[in-house]
Amino acid sequence: MPKKYKDIIGDGGSNIVGQVTQQIGRLRSRMEKVKHKVAVISGKGGVGKSVVTVNLASALASQEYTMGVLDADVNGPSVAKMMGVRGQRLKIGGNGVSPAVGFLNIKVMSMDLLLPKDETPVVWDAPTQRDAFVWRGTMEVSTLREFLSDTKWGELDFLIIDLPPSIEKFPNMAQLLPDLGGVVLVTIPSEVSHLVVKKSVTTVKELGIPVVGLIENMVGYLCLNCGKVGDLFKTVEEGEKMAEEMDIPYLGGIPFDPRISIASDKGVPFVLEYSDSPAGRAFIEIGGKIKGFLGE
């Protein structure tokens, strides 16, 4: 019976395993200084994950927590714009790259900071872009690994990670960060969104990652003239019920306020300007629940 894989010690000198082990070591060492890592996911696009990420980070930063935000949406980054840090140059030196710094000293790393123009897509150097699906996923994971391990995050209370819409990227992140403190799921009050987000809940649970809870974004529309909140979507099933059905905590609903999108375009986190608005209060309250879940 010839030798099996485990019978051969080492990898014959190609040293791939050794280098991957070193990469993981660098990542662990950098992340040791980050107390809580929280991923914001959905599974569904357009539900406002990035807005939620930016405003939760800002709500916590305004309570004196040291915060970092990683925009893990490599191909559709938007956090740098919402945090008002686009155009900041990154300092490289020593053992890493200094991140961009936004309001309340929130540290930000995003692919957007590296691209030259608004319209520039992420293209990786390769002999051919044909059949790029073979390696593009691996390239994106390597990018996120470098963002996590080579960014000088320093000591952070929270690192909030904004994941891209599709749930398929989440297991990669979970592998990079085995000590992920929890996952916040974002939906909107629509049956279509719930249908997709429920699958994400199952994926997170099956990976054994703690679910912090569900946020229902765009729950009603805040009229800026009369101050009343009216229906925005014809709700078939409420988020609270969905959370109950999926046996996860319901963190709260955030009403749609037109000023949220204005603030995002302006690069100023909404919660910092309108903390007393219904949506601002919701962000702060949800931030409190996340803190509570993580034992802060």
Next chain:
Amino acid sequence: MKYLCIECDEGMEFVEAEVSEEEFLSVTFICPKCQKRIALLTNPQETQLVRALGVSLGGRTVPPEPFEQIRTTLVRQREGLFLTEEKEIIWTEEAEKRLERVPSFVRPKAKKFIEDYARERGYRKITTEIMDEAGEKIEIGM
């Protein structure tokens, strides 16, 4: 991935890796017992997959630079994206007072010019003498 010489029942050892201009990779392994050589050949997509891991076949002599993978493979990057981290420049009290006398509308420009001048020459502390030196280079009203 490991390679076994079935005849000798011995794990094979890495010899060298070569990448052709067309990005075909050839990795040679040898059996330490019978010296038989084999080569692993990959097409460009498979070569790229190995590259995407951010590893160097056969090992590295120096640790990777920060963001090495991104910086070497992202095709379109912002110009002057990365600044080399600059050491902090200290201003003496006299130098700071003198800088205060520079009209406010040109003061930030003057400060930056003097700090750049000092850095280029390896100065860590800005004194009035260094301001004089820098002042000879440019008229900034000091």
